[in-house]
Amino acid sequence: MDIYHIGCDLAPGTDGREFAAAVEAWLGHLRGEGVIERYRITRRKLGLSGIDMGEFHITIETRDLAQLDAAFRIAARDGEPARSLHAAVQARARNTRFALYRDFPDDA
Secondary structure: OOOEEEEEEEEOOHHHHHHHHHHHHHHHHHOOOOOOOOEEEEOOOOOOOOOOOOEEEEEEEEEOOHHHHHHHHHHOOOOOHHHHHHHHHHHOOOEEEEEEOOOOOOOO
């Protein structure tokens, strides 16, 4: 399993629930397309964080890099509804950071 991590803060004037709803809509769409297995949205608690991943942390799990690549291809499309759903998340986030991890040990 590959795990794509996204950390971000909210854009000024953005409500946390509004952001979470936009993320749910976007990642729910990707899951419906079969290009991600599962996802999770978490919010930093009590200001505790060993690294600066931002206030929100999103994890996206894929079976392998081919599935993750398929998700990226959908995100890069200019068609609807992907464009609007992805843009709705991007408009509500700032200071975005990314990381990619995999289960270990594994077969790779």
